[in-house]
Amino acid sequence: PGDTSVLAGLYGPAEVKGSKELPDRATLEVLLRPKVGLPGVTERSREQLLRQTCEAVVLGVLHPRTAITLVLQVLSDAGSLLSCCLNAACMGLLDAGLPLSSLFCGVTCALDPNGTIVLDPTTRQEQEARAVFTFAIDSAEKKVLMATTKGSCSVEEMQQCLAAAQRAADTIFQFYRDSVRRRYSK
């Protein structure tokens, strides 16, 4: 959303190397490449977040002993990068036609020093904020699939941000439906 853009490429289900093969489900692999530089520890932890989120929705049991690889390339970063990656990943999974138990979307929520909730903050808003939350919300029951926080806040504030994020998720899912409709109606 905005100026942040991430390109997602999905490959699979494909052959998997012997050591990584899981006998009852598909092996999911996520590679996140930053715009400049080599992937470092931050990318690794983000990859783990994305991978476990995708593992929760992809019905891996339908494709045992295969590998599904998701490659994300950051094209530009103007804030809310992690939720942009989540959205790109979900759309990639949709486009590839992989069986999913539900859709998910990423929402970033910043709490600025006054206590106002800002959805989808820019880089500057993120830096000035007291706390920044990124949630992955699923489409079936609006439950929290993934959560990470930066900065500290009180428990009520977090619940408020979560509620705001769940409302915003509806807008994003509508966007998914519109994009898919546009793609397949041609």
Add this chain to the structure above:
Amino acid sequence: LSICFRTVEPLEYYRRFLKENCRPDGRELGEFRATTVNIGKSCCSITTADGSALVKLGNTTVICGVKAELAAPAVDSANKGYIVPNVELPSLCSTRFRSGPPGEEAQAASQFIADVIENSQIIAKEDLCIASGKLAWVLYCDIICLDYDGNILDASAFALLAALKNVQLPSVTVNEETGLSEVNLKQKNPLIIRKHPVATSFAIFDDTLLIVDPTAEEEDLATGTVTIVTDDEGRLCSVHKPGGSPLTGAKLQDCITRAITRHKEVKKLIDKVIKSIKPK
């Protein structure tokens, strides 16, 4: 016979216990394993480090050593020092880790600890500065797991906190004329710890049950994990839920409440241990 069942169908074995609201090792769903902590040079191993602590959560053993070195601060933050955490999961702690470059779990754990330090402001980086723009302390925090039996994040965070409380920094003055630093090893000051963040991890089973302080076996069977870091005033420093089964807001709230209780227990434990080593 039960051992055979446990090996062949671990999930069913666990489900039978969970239905009765308890776990194979006799704990309740909300009960932590016995926590012990050793701080300092006299009862802990590392004599070369400036601060050290050994934490045991049941069988999970984590040791943290903090070394302080001098460096020039970064250009854009001239009055701030650095804290550099590094979590290692060597192959000796569990068969699941191979030797070689740090695996994904170790890197994610290092990132988690760095986030906790950053979010909770456990140490103000300005306190680490000696001469603005010229000299500052760098604290290298090495957290090494000696025995992996689940819940590595909680143990690492606890070990880090305990070790930092133990750190004694020698006083350093910068000689105005020569511009060189003079380190006075005789005079030592403890670090100013502003906040005390404590991590509490939960494992999610079958989308509904939450159990606290998972062992390695429980972690493997779980469908998701949540780690919540709270600090002294009941504020949230971090909610770390890397994917896994979805949770409702209410369940998350339960976790947070439990985490706040745990914080008080841990804080009492740390204070008790520090008091016992004070007469030195």
